[in-house]
Amino acid sequence: MTQPILTARLAGKHCLSASTQCFHLEFVADGVTDLAFTPGQFISVLHEDATGKEEMRAYSLASAPAANRFALCLNRVKGGYFSNLICDLAIGDAIQFQGPLGYFTLREPITDSILIATGTGVAPMRGFLQWLFPQQGPNRSQGRHIWLVYGTRHAADIYYREEFEALAALHPNFHYLPTLSRPLDSWSGLRGYVQEHVARIIEERAASLGQPLPAPPPDPSIPASELHFDIYAYICGLSPMITAARERLKAFGWHRRQIITERYD
Numbered sequence: 398m399t400q401p402i403l404t405a406r407l408a409g410k411h412c413l414s415a416s417t418q419c420f421h422l423e424f425v426a427d428g429v430t431d432l433a434f435t436p437g438q439f440i441s442v443l444h445e446d447a448t449g450k451e452e453m454r455a456y457s458l459a460s461a462p463a464a465n466r467f468a469l470c471l472n473r474v475k476g477g478y479f480s481n482l483i484c485d486l487a488i489g490d491a492i493q494f495q496g497p498l499g500y501f502t503l504r505e506p507i508t509d510s511i512l513i514a515t516g517t518g519v520a521p522m523r524g525f526l527q528w529l530f531p532q533q534g535p536n537r538s539q540g541r542h543i544w545l546v547y548g549t550r551h552a553a554d555i556y557y558r559e560e561f562e563a564l565a566a567l568h569p570n571f572h573y574l575p576t577l578s579r580p581l582d583s584w585s586g587l588r589g590y591v592q593e594h595v596a597r598i599i600e601e602r603a604a605s606l607g608q609p610l611p612a613p614p615p616d617p618s619i620p621a622s623e624l625h626f627d628i629y630a631y632i633c634g635l636s637p638m639i640t641a642a643r644e645r646l647k648a649f650g651w652h653r654r655q656i657i658t659e660r661y662d
């Protein structure tokens with residue numbers, strides 16, 4: 398069934414990083430009181446180009462459901478059509494979209510989870526975290542350990558850093574691990590690529606729980622669709638990082654169903 402086309406207006410906008418030209422954009426949907434979606438899903442934004450051709454791009458929802466409001470996080474892609482169009486929107490400008498769409502959503506019941514992102518791949522992770530640790534209402538993390546391993550080149554490009562640091566200070570079971578691939582000497586945090594830090598999380602967790610590594614394969618008599626695991630990884634960003642992180646997890650014996658991915662390219 399074709400989804401209806403909805404309209405939303407830009408209600409707020411701020412630059413998350415001048416060097417990467419990344420923006421946080423807040424929208425209000427017209428004519429709906431409740432835009433129901435599952436955190437991690439995306440919308441498909443539509444626009445007719447100068448020749449009358451309908452263009453369409455996917456953008457992850459960078460917020461948890463909140464009545465008719467939602468957020469996007471996107472960066473200008475050099476020479477890109479749609480990203481520049483959206484980053485140039487002014488307050489009050491409208492977009493047309495379909496959705497919510499997609500299956501990049503938290504598996505339930507909530508388990509220990511490693512959220513792995515680079516660049517604007519942090520968008521659905523922000524949605525997950527707002528839902529797991531809402532400012533108002535019950536904490537949905539159920540005491541499970543949630544790690545956000547976020548990779549970027551420079552400290553100035555760590556999107557939503559203050560927000561995630563504040564969340565980690567409030568919730569001992571949320572572990573925020575930004576890592577830089579090209580840090581200045583003055584950077585005292587983690588260095589290198591996300592997959593290296595994911596490996597350390599898995600090794601330390603397995604040691605603390607007395608679990609073997611690599612993990613033994615699941616019982617072959619259980620159909621893959623019925624398998625449940627005590628930890629999942631959610632990976633979002635561009636293909637090379639997703640492939641590298643997935644390979645690292647597989648080397649620890651992780652099953653393909655434990656690794657949930659969203660590719661932007």
Ligand SMILES: Cc1cc2nc3c(=O)[nH]c(=O)nc-3n(C[C@H](O)[C@H](O)[C@H](O)COP(=O)(O)OP(=O)(O)OC[C@H]3O[C@@H](n4cnc5c(N)ncnc54)[C@H](O)[C@@H]3O)c2cc1C
Nearest residue numbers: 454455456457470471472474477478479480517520661662
């Ligand atoms: C499910 C899904 C969710 C997405 N969510 C987001 C999101 O939340 N935020 C976001 O910024 N983008 C997101 N994207 C990417 C987005 O749909 C567009 O591809 C991107 O904005 C480039 O569109 P464009 O028209 O400007 O460039 P185009 O002219 O279509 O393409 C330019 C090139 O840029 C590459 N590219 C795509 N995304 C990026 C990126 N983020 N950084 C660098 N290069 C890129 C493409 O592979 C392509 O080769 C998502 C993609 C998918 C499939």
